[in-house]
Amino acid sequence: MSIAIIPFAIFAASQISTPGPANMALLATGARYGFRAALPFVAGVALGKQLIIWPIGFGLMELAEAAPAVFTALKYISAAYIVWLAWKVANLRLGQGSPAANAPGFMAGLIVHPLNPKAWAMIVGSFTAFVGPDIPTLTATATVAAVLFACQVVVHPLWALGGEAMARTVAGTRSEPYLMWTLAALTVASVLFVLFAGGS
Template sequence: MLQTAIALVVFLFPLAYSPGPGNMFFAANGARFGFRSTVPANAGYHIATWVVTVAIGLGFIAALDKFPQLFVGLKIAGSLYVLWIAWKLFKSDTLEGKEEAKPATFVDGIVLLILNPKAYVIIALMFTQFLGTSETGTLVSVVLISTIFTFNNLVAFSIWALIGDKIAGYFRTPESAQKLNMMFGGILAAAAVWMLLS
């Protein structure tokens, strides 16, 4: 199983650490509110990731195959949700002191995962590559693969949130903070469009 775990991490590395929508979401929140403030959303996202991954591993993906309109609905809803977050970030003019601007919450993390059908595709693809065909130990394999996948994503998102936090350290004046917020708002908006079109 160790060999499978190593192969799984290698397989997931470019998917988890490249600048995708999830990573950009946490980088933007890290830049806007600091690394520590991203912990609740990160926890929500990854608890939901583990639950959804186990569910897909045990056959939930069959429901998406039977109801493809559900996939389309999730894609649209997820894109609109990220666009809404991007808009709130884009219109914030400082890094501190804006009451309407708040860090992403535990629930925001859950919603981001649930409304991200691209995650379902990656999870399903992962299981087709790494879940053995033998019935023996299938539950154990699903749980192990789900745990490795979730932990790997948690590390990636945390790194991106930390990068965002460190970048923000150079943008503490109101003028530069506004530019940073607009930049990350634009990046999140692009990520939302990416989610919609992918």
Template sequence: MQIATIGALALYAFVMSITPGPNNMLLANAGLVFGFRSTIPQIVGIPTGVISQILLVAAGLSSLFAQFPSIQLALKVAGTFYLLWLALKLWKADALAQSPNATPISFSQALLFQFINPKSWLIALTAVSAFLQPEQAVVPQLLIICLAFALIGTPCMAVWSAMGSALRRHLSSPTSLRRANRTLAALASATCLMFWL
């Protein structure tokens, strides 16, 4: 893979990882409710899920999507309902944060969410189609693509959690915390629209 291609890949990984979307809204809220350290499994789970999708797309899953468009529709519907369910949990997060049963999203939950997150599928499909050169050895190229999303995506995820955690320190009253939680829950719900554009 040429240096110019690696540079373009790095820019793509940065833009897709840092811009608002379902993952980043959930991370900001988790940072707000649970603090930064508690969100580390979620931060690591997201790029791990994206990398898994990249490998699956490179292995031929993209042709299955092309042959059966209904699979993509099912993913959109499932992703929408799951995100709305999570947004409802976030809406109630001020009460949950004080409950002993309240837990942030785990590594495996974050990883599995990517499989119903249309933005993550878009990232994987675009990364493979745009940056994988068929005339070159596939495995080294896939390694570079996966490393780009691990090394660039993970810090981008951490930024969103850190922003939520920083906001937590400035919200001293239960009312202000509730407002912040509900604002982030509304933004997470609004990101469902991007599934259908």
């Protein structure tokens, strides 16, 4: 077997493009602070996934099988963090004019994916569904890392840019709180799906 690059790229693009905790954080950051101010956060989010990919590729999931209770606890702690993040999004108001200097930076973005159950499930699925058992570990991990990162470089800035555009359209209108609660609900739904349907 080999690595199914094209099916994997389609899978990666679809997963990275859909609403989830990371994309909601990018959308909210772009909406609150503007696209340019959000770019360090965008870069951190994109690179943060690498902090999961490489350990998983080199055997982290074997450790998870040896100590399942620890990883189960971490999964629910991470889910609780995402729900808290969703609560912040729900109560975010776009027209408050916070200074760009207060925008979350690179380090804040770096921890988003390690605390994102959807990211863990996506990466585990990438290795199990698209990588043949005969592929050397370094080759497999580097390929998964490169494809996911390439998709993120394209998609993640679009979410932040969309947030800025959304702020210009709905900030201060009656629809603003309903929109923010909808985005928060999508974030929570994506985490619940991973926890109870998709596994992680």
